[in-house]
Amino acid sequence: MSLTARHLEAAGMATVILGSALDVVEHCGVPRFLFTDFPLGNPCGKPFDASMQEAIVVQGIDLLEDADHPRTTARTPFRWSDDESWRDRYMEVRSEDMAQLARRGEARRARRVREKAEGRARVD
Numbered sequence: 695m696s697l698t699a700r701h702l703e704a705a706g707m708a709t710v711i712l713g714s715a716l717d718v719v720e721h722c723g724v725p726r727f728l729f730t731d732f733p734l735g736n737p738c739g740k741p742f743d744a745s746m747q748e749a750i751v752v753q754g755i756d757l758l759e760d761a762d763h764p765r766t767t768a769r770t771p772f773r774w775s776d777d778e779s780w781r782d783r784y785m786e787v788r789s790e791d792m793a794q795l796a797r798r799g800e801a802r803r804a805r806r807v808r809e810k811a812e813g814r815a816r817v818d
Contacts, residue, residue, distance in 0.1 A: 695713070696719055696722030699724045700724065708725070710728060710758045711726065711728070712728045712738060713728075713730070713737045714730055714731065723765055725765065728750070728767075729768070733774065733780065734784075737750075740774070749770075749772075750770050
């Protein structure tokens with residue numbers, strides 16, 4: 695997304711990146727970046743928390759309007775949890791979960807095969 699934003703900016707279209715990978719996005723040099731210190735994949739807030747998600751999107755739009763210099767980074771005021779323990783558990787695969795994850799993976803692969811055969815999924 696960072697490179698796409700730079701390309702769009704070069705073509706005259708203003709952009710804002712919403713993300714959680716501060717070091718990566720800043721390294722790419724996007725014009726405007728709204729950083730949310732949440733687990734990757736959740737830049738707009740917690741799942742099902744519509745008020746938080748709306749506030750983050752509004753903050754992104756405000757950044758689009760208010761940024762006064764290139765490579766502006768703003769931060770949302772939200773926290774994922776009351777403590778930082780989520781960082782230690784993020785993407786953790788516990789041994790007791792491995793069998794269930796394997797079953798879900800097999801089911802997903804089987805579903806994709808069916809969807810491709812029915813023309814409902816892109817063929818790689």
